[in-house]
Amino acid sequence: MRTVLEARGVCKSFGGLSAVDGVDMTVGEGELHAIIGPNGAGKTTFLSLLSGELRADRGQIRLLGEDVAGLAMHERARRGLARTFQVTSVFEDLSVLDNMLLAAQARERHAYRFWTPAAADLALRDEALAGLRDVGLAERAAAAAAILSHGERRALELAMAVAARPAILLLDEPMAGIGTKEAGQVVERLRGFKGRLTIVLIEHDMNAVFALADRITVLAQGRAIACGAPAAISADPAVQSVYLGDGAEY
């Protein structure tokens, strides 16, 4: 399996606090790799180091073989490293479909260059509609983005991120702030993307993580204490002790 993203010895301190302390992680093409850990373990910081929102103090971050640790966020994004909230600016006044067309166009500027403009428009439209179907939003295509529910908006953001065809998509708690029923729908959607997309997922919903992940990296106090398939992770004594520790929340 081709390696899409590789982190080696990545560190980040805030003052005296070592938030991310020498983390290694390898994500293969088509893999859904989850990062879990108790509150304050360093998950969000690590994701920000991967995306370029924060700069690592030390360590390597390789995207498709290229060390991107010194690159700005937009330069990593241009190379295909996408974090949902960064790649998706939903335009409230536009329809759901037009938002999708914009997201797809950003990528497709060159893809349809040999087509007539009308045929290119049709192909883009088909692709945008298919993308909306993938996230259960096809019936909302004509609606203004402004009137979407919170869950529908998150679905649109996901569809727009996917439409840009990133090499790897970083998802930060896609189930946060949505109801149980909608969380179940998000799990189904993400399952639908499995194999087609390379995903790094941070999520507190353990049912979702264990249902979706190919592999899981467990962070605790800034360190990666385990990495493996879900069954191995749930059986790992070090992981169990982190989660069974003093009133640990996740």
Ligand SMILES: Nc1ncnc2c1ncn2[C@@H]1O[C@H](COP(=O)(O)OP(=O)(O)OP(=O)(O)O)[C@@H](O)[C@H]1O
């Ligand atoms: N900008 C910052 N300045 C100072 N400390 C920070 C900053 N960002 C994070 N931290 C600290 O770094 C540690 C790791 O935080 P981080 O948010 O990455 O953890 P997390 O695993 O994502 O937690 P949660 O599950 O609660 O979101 C925490 O102790 C946090 O207080």
